[in-house]
Amino acid sequence: MAKVLVSGAGGYIGIPLCRKILEQGHELIALDRYFFGKQRLADIEANPKAKVVVDDIRSFDPGLLKGVEIVLDLAGLSNDASAEIDPQLTQSINCDGGRRLARIAKEAGVRRYIYSSSASVYGNGVQDQLKETDECRPLTLYAESKLRVEEELAKLNGSGFEPVIFRTSTVFGLAPRMRFDLAINVMTLRAWKERVVYIMGGGQQWRPFIHVNDVVRAFVMATEQPAEKVSGQTFNLGSDDMVFQIGQLAQFVLDVIPNVTVHRIPDDTDKRSYNVSFTKIRDQLGFISQTRVHEGVVEIKQALERGTIESDSPTQYTLQWYRSLLDWEARIKELSLNGKVL
Numbered sequence: 001m002a003k004v005l006v007s008g009a010g011g012y013i014g015i016p017l018c019r020k021i022l023e024q025g026h027e028l029i030a031l032d033r034y035f036f037g038k039q040r041l042a043d044i045e046a047n048p049k050a051k052v053v054v055d056d057i058r059s060f061d062p063g064l065l066k067g068v069e070i071v072l073d074l075a076g077l078s079n080d081a082s083a084e085i086d087p088q089l090t091q092s093i094n095c096d097g098g099r100r101l102a103r104i105a106k107e108a109g110v111r112r113y114i115y116s117s118s119a120s121v122y123g124n125g126v127q128d129q130l131k132e133t134d135e136c137r138p139l140t141l142y143a144e145s146k147l148r149v150e151e152e153l154a155k156l157n158g159s160g161f162e163p164v165i166f167r168t169s170t171v172f173g174l175a176p177r178m179r180f181d182l183a184i185n186v187m188t189l190r191a192w193k194e195r196v197v198y199i200m201g202g203g204q205q206w207r208p209f210i211h212v213n214d215v216v217r218a219f220v221m222a223t224e225q226p227a228e229k230v231s232g233q234t235f236n237l238g239s240d241d242m243v244f245q246i247g248q249l250a251q252f253v254l255d256v257i258p259n260v261t262v263h264r265i266p267d268d269t270d271k272r273s274y275n276v277s278f279t280k281i282r283d284q285l286g287f288i289s290q291t292r293v294h295e296g297v298v299e300i301k302q303a304l305e306r307g308t309i310e311s312d313s314p315t316q317y318t319l320q321w322y323r324s325l326l327d328w329e330a331r332i333k334e335l336s337l338n339g340k341v342l
Contacts, residue, residue: 003067004223005029005110007057007101008074009044010036013116015176017072017216018044024220029064031055032075035325036315040176057097065108070223073101074116078318079142079181085322087141094145099152106161112230113163114222115153117146119208119236121167122274128206129277132167132234139272150234162231164222169208169238169276171215173296178309180316184209184293187249188300191257193311199264203247206275208238211291218287225285235281239289243275249293256297 004021008014009030018030018041028050030041038045038052045052053064057075065071076094077085084090098115105113122130123137138144153163172184180186187197218237222230250262281287303309315321335341 001025001027002069002223003027003029004070004072005031005065005068006072006074007031008076008078008116009052010034010038010041010177011074011078012175012177012179013171013212013215014074015040015044016212017074017219018050020216020220021072022047022049025049026070029053029068031057031060031064036177036321057101058092062104062108065105065110068105068108068110070112070114071101071105071110072114072116072219072223073098075101076145077142077322084141085319085326090141090145094142095148098145098149102149102152102156102163106156106159109160111160111162112223113153113161114219115149115163115165116219117150117165117167117234118143119167119169119238119274119276120272121147121150122272122276124271125206125274125276128275130236130274131277132236132280154232157232162227164230165234166215166218166222166237167234167276168215169210169236169242171212172209172293173211173213173291174299174303174309175212178313178316179318180311181318183207183246184249184252184296185300187253188257188297189304189311191253191260192301192304195260197250197253197260197262199247199250199262201246202266203245203250203264205246205273206243207246207272208236208243208274208276208278209293210238210242210289211296214289214291217290218281218285221285221287229284233284235285235287236276236278237281237287238276238278239282239287240278242289242293244293252293253297255294256301 004026010032021028030052044050120143121136123139180189
């Protein structure tokens with residue numbers, strides 16, 4: 001069994017990934033700032049094979065990587081909208097921090113490095129069925145930062161360092177640190193709570209989708225593959241039968257939650273549209289998504305009905321939560337005297 005470090009361990013994908021790493025029998029270092037709280041990691045902290053570390057990828061002690069064989073990097077401001085809050089912050093965390101982690105991992109002797117990039121790097125795709133070798137045209141700071149880290153990993157590839165890049169589809173489904181700022185999740189919530197669904201920009205935009213559990217499965221799979229299959233490789237992460245136009249998602253929701261009104265909003269500042277091919281990951285790694293969109297809608301609806309997830313927790317909306325943190329930081333600085341508020 002290996003010693004594994006997961007950065008971004010307290011996030012939507014990070015928590016279930018950490019649990020799966022422990023289930024596989026590995027030793028775990030769970031690294032994060034834990035902006036969304038540590039309470040959801042109580043079971044992980046209690047595991048003798050796990051070490052939960054509150055730190056920052058921009059500045060943590062490289063000694064933490066001693067003996068680590070595998071790094072799974074999910075850290076960073078976690079979507080396109082959030083990355084627009086502060087361009088310098090995005091550059092610092094997503095780009096500089098991401099490149100730093102990759103460099104010091106290689107210096108520390110890490111063998112396998114799996115990076116969570118995004119299909120968003122394609123921006124407004126030049127064609128349908130975009131392959132990993134097709135042109136990337138990022139439209140957001142988030143996507144641009146992902147591409148810069150991809151480029152750094154390409155430079156570092158070799159000499160015993162095996163980077164693997166996943167350009168992940170838009171994620172959906174139930175997770176401990178729930179997110180209701182993702183297309184399928186928020187449509188399901190609004191349909192259940194307000195009996196309304198909003199389709200922005202006319203609904204013609206293409207997006208690939210993947211369940212959070214399938215993302216976890218793919219990352220674990222990448223830790224186990226022989227180097228000749230994955231080292232230095234970039235994979236679109238998803239399945240060809242999970243690529244939809246945004247307008248199609250509403251029907252999946254309506255099939256599960258009846259008596260819902262659909263509102264089509266013609267304008268949308270988000271101009272991204274990418275129809276992505278997943279032939280490479282299917283043929284090379286044998287990966288196919290297992291959970292369908294309607295299954296994700298059903299599990300979220302049932303969790304809301306049972307009260308096992310909250311529908312109004314501020315931490316479930318990434319952009320708003322980051323804005324709150326920055327606002328609190330500014331207020332505390334303004335009110336502090338000699339390092340204290342009171």
